[in-house]
Amino acid sequence: MRFALLVVAVSGLVGGLVFQYALDDPLLATASYVVAAVPVLAALVWEIVTSLVAGDVGLDVVAALSMTAALVFGEYTAAAIVALMYTGGQYLESYADGRASREMTALLARVxxxxxxxxGDGLVETPIDAVQPGDHLLIRAGDVVPVDGQVSGTAVLDESSLTGESVPVRHADGASAMSGSVNVGDAFVLVASKAAADSTYAGIVRLVKAAQASKAPMARMADRYAMAFLAVTLAITGAAWALTGDPIRAVAVLVVATPCPLILAVPVALSAGLSRAAGSGVLIKGGKVLERMAGLRTVVMDKTGTLTHGEARLTGITTTGGMDGARILQLAASLEQASTHPIAARICKAAMADGLALESPRNVVETAGEGLTGMVGGHEVVVGQPAFVGARAAGTPPQDGVAVAVDGRIVGAMQLQDALRDDVQGLLGTFRRAGISRIVVATGDKRAVAEQLTRGLPVDAVHAEMTPEEKSELVASESRLAPTMMIGDGVNDAPALAIADVGVAMGVRGAAATAETADAVLLVDRISALGNALRASQRARAIAFQSVALGVGLSVAGMIAAAFGYLTPVQGAVFQEVIDVAAILNALRALRSPKPAGASLGRAEPLVQ
Structure with missing residues (x-):
C-alpha cells in the first residue's frame, strides 16, 4: 500500500511538472497534481482517524493539514510535493523495519x-495430543521427550535448553524426565505422567506467549514531539493568517512545517544503525528495538551457552596412581572411541587437540549411562562414573569427574566443565563503558558452578538454580528499576527474553523458542558482537536526535520566514526538501560508526603437558 501511494505521488508530481512547464497545459498539470495529492491525503486521513480512536496523536496531522490547505487554496504543486515527501518517508520507514526483521516461525520446532x-505387542505412531498419563512411549536416540514422565530402564538426557546444565544427565529407572529434553543415549521407554498440554515444555511455550502479549509496542520517536510541534505550527499559522489576512501565507507556513525531517531522517538513522549492528553479526528486529537497546542500563545474562560455549569441555586431569595426565587421557580417549555418548566424544576431541595418538580398543563393554570397560594396547581400561569405576578397580574413586582405572587400579579422573567464552571479559567491559550500570547472571545450573565460573568477572549479582518462572520474575523486577536486556539461548530463557525490554537470543546455538521470542538475534558465535551492536544503537539514536533537532530548527525558521511572506507555498515546499536532504545526510553518518577492535581470541593451551 505504501509503495503504491509513493508511485502515485511520484507519477502525479512528475506528470504535473511536464504538463505545466514542457507542454504548457495548466489544466492537465492541475489534474496531475491533484491525482498525486488526493489519494495520499485520503490514506493519511484514514490513518489519523484510526490513530485517534486508539488514543494516539502523531505528526501526520501537520502533513494532512498542509495538503488540505494547499488543495483548498489552489496551491496544487505544493500539495503534490508534500504528498511525495510524506509517502517517501512512510515507505522508507517501513523499508527500514522490514530490512532488519524476519519472521521467526520456528518457536515450536522442538515440539x-x-x-x-x-x-499391545507393537508400537503405533500416535499424535502427541492423544497421549494420556500412563501411556508407554518409546523415546529413540535423538528424540525430544514429548511429555513429562518416568523413565523405564535408564536414560541419558540433554537438559541444557531447559535447566542450563551443560552435561547430559543420566536418569535411573523410575526417575522423572522433563519434556523438551533430548535423548542423547540409547532408546528407552517413558511412562507418561502428564498430557502434552500439561507438560514442562508446553508450559514454557505458554509463558512465552503471555509475556509477548504483555509488552506494548513503542511509539515512533517522531510522535513523542507531536503535540508540541503541532501547537507551535498552529500558533504560527494562525498568527500569519490573522495578522496579514492572507491565507496563502498560512498555507506556506503549513507546507514548511510538514515534519518530513522527523518522518524521514529518523528511520534513515535507525536503518543505518540496524545495518551497522547486522555487520557486527547481530540482527535487530526493527528500529523500535534499536531505540530501546540504546537506552539500556541493566543486562541479565544466562550462563550456559551465553557466558559459556554451551558444551562441556575437558578442563583438567587429576592423577592418583603415578601415571601422568597425558597417558591417562590417551588411554581413556582410546577406549571412549567405542562409545556414542556425548561426553566420550568430548574426551576424544580433547585428546586429539593435544596431539595424542589414539589406539583401537578391543573387547569393549558399555553400560549405558555409567561407563565402559575394554582393552587398549594390552592394558585393561575402565572409564566412567566414579561408582562404576570404583566397583571394578582398587583405590579410592574420585568425588566427581570421569574416573579412569588401568589394570585394576584407579589412576585419576578427568574434569569436564563448560568453559567461559574468550570474549566475555571484553564484552562486559564494553557494556560498562556504554553506560550499563548493572550486570546480572541468571542460570538454572548449580550455585557452586555459577559462582566459580563468574569469579573475577565484573558482574553485580549471580542467581543460580532458577526455574524459567523465576528467571522471568527476575527480569521483570529488573525491568521495573531500569531498561533491561536479557541474553539467553535455551528454551528456558524464552519467557524472560519476551518480558525484557530487549531480549537477545544466541542464534548460532540457541533454541528455536528463544530466536522467536527475542528482539535481537546473535548470528555469529562471538558474544563480543553484542557490544558492537550496543554502540551502534547508541550512536544511531544520538544521530537521529541530532537530525530531529536540525530538521525542526530549520522548519521553525522556515515557518517564521513564510509567515512574514518571504516564502511562497512552493518555495516553502522546496525549502522543506532542502531541510530533508540536510537531515538525511546527517542521519547517514550512522553508517560510518567506527568499528571497535574485536577481542583477541588467543589459542587455547593444551589441557595436559
Whole structure:
C-alpha cells in the first residue's frame, strides 16, 4: 500500500511538472497534481482517524493539514510535493523495519508432532495430543521427550535448553524426565505422567506467549514531539493568517512545517544503525528495538551457552596412581572411541587437540549411562562414573569427574566443565563503558558452578538454580528499576527474553523458542558482537536526535520566514526538501560508526603437558 501511494505521488508530481512547464497545459498539470495529492491525503486521513480512536496523536496531522490547505487554496504543486515527501518517508520507514526483521516461525520446532506409543505387542505412531498419563512411549536416540514422565530402564538426557546444565544427565529407572529434553543415549521407554498440554515444555511455550502479549509496542520517536510541534505550527499559522489576512501565507507556513525531517531522517538513522549492528553479526528486529537497546542500563545474562560455549569441555586431569595426565587421557580417549555418548566424544576431541595418538580398543563393554570397560594396547581400561569405576578397580574413586582405572587400579579422573567464552571479559567491559550500570547472571545450573565460573568477572549479582518462572520474575523486577536486556539461548530463557525490554537470543546455538521470542538475534558465535551492536544503537539514536533537532530548527525558521511572506507555498515546499536532504545526510553518518577492535581470541593451551 505504501509503495503504491509513493508511485502515485511520484507519477502525479512528475506528470504535473511536464504538463505545466514542457507542454504548457495548466489544466492537465492541475489534474496531475491533484491525482498525486488526493489519494495520499485520503490514506493519511484514514490513518489519523484510526490513530485517534486508539488514543494516539502523531505528526501526520501537520502533513494532512498542509495538503488540505494547499488543495483548498489552489496551491496544487505544493500539495503534490508534500504528498511525495510524506509517502517517501512512510515507505522508507517501513523499508527500514522490514530490512532488519524476519519472521521467526520456528518457536515450536522442538515440539514433536507424533510419538511411538506401545499398544499391545507393537508400537503405533500416535499424535502427541492423544497421549494420556500412563501411556508407554518409546523415546529413540535423538528424540525430544514429548511429555513429562518416568523413565523405564535408564536414560541419558540433554537438559541444557531447559535447566542450563551443560552435561547430559543420566536418569535411573523410575526417575522423572522433563519434556523438551533430548535423548542423547540409547532408546528407552517413558511412562507418561502428564498430557502434552500439561507438560514442562508446553508450559514454557505458554509463558512465552503471555509475556509477548504483555509488552506494548513503542511509539515512533517522531510522535513523542507531536503535540508540541503541532501547537507551535498552529500558533504560527494562525498568527500569519490573522495578522496579514492572507491565507496563502498560512498555507506556506503549513507546507514548511510538514515534519518530513522527523518522518524521514529518523528511520534513515535507525536503518543505518540496524545495518551497522547486522555487520557486527547481530540482527535487530526493527528500529523500535534499536531505540530501546540504546537506552539500556541493566543486562541479565544466562550462563550456559551465553557466558559459556554451551558444551562441556575437558578442563583438567587429576592423577592418583603415578601415571601422568597425558597417558591417562590417551588411554581413556582410546577406549571412549567405542562409545556414542556425548561426553566420550568430548574426551576424544580433547585428546586429539593435544596431539595424542589414539589406539583401537578391543573387547569393549558399555553400560549405558555409567561407563565402559575394554582393552587398549594390552592394558585393561575402565572409564566412567566414579561408582562404576570404583566397583571394578582398587583405590579410592574420585568425588566427581570421569574416573579412569588401568589394570585394576584407579589412576585419576578427568574434569569436564563448560568453559567461559574468550570474549566475555571484553564484552562486559564494553557494556560498562556504554553506560550499563548493572550486570546480572541468571542460570538454572548449580550455585557452586555459577559462582566459580563468574569469579573475577565484573558482574553485580549471580542467581543460580532458577526455574524459567523465576528467571522471568527476575527480569521483570529488573525491568521495573531500569531498561533491561536479557541474553539467553535455551528454551528456558524464552519467557524472560519476551518480558525484557530487549531480549537477545544466541542464534548460532540457541533454541528455536528463544530466536522467536527475542528482539535481537546473535548470528555469529562471538558474544563480543553484542557490544558492537550496543554502540551502534547508541550512536544511531544520538544521530537521529541530532537530525530531529536540525530538521525542526530549520522548519521553525522556515515557518517564521513564510509567515512574514518571504516564502511562497512552493518555495516553502522546496525549502522543506532542502531541510530533508540536510537531515538525511546527517542521519547517514550512522553508517560510518567506527568499528571497535574485536577481542583477541588467543589459542587455547593444551589441557595436559
Amino acid at each position: 514433536p508432532k507424533t510419538v511411538m506409543r506401545q499398544q
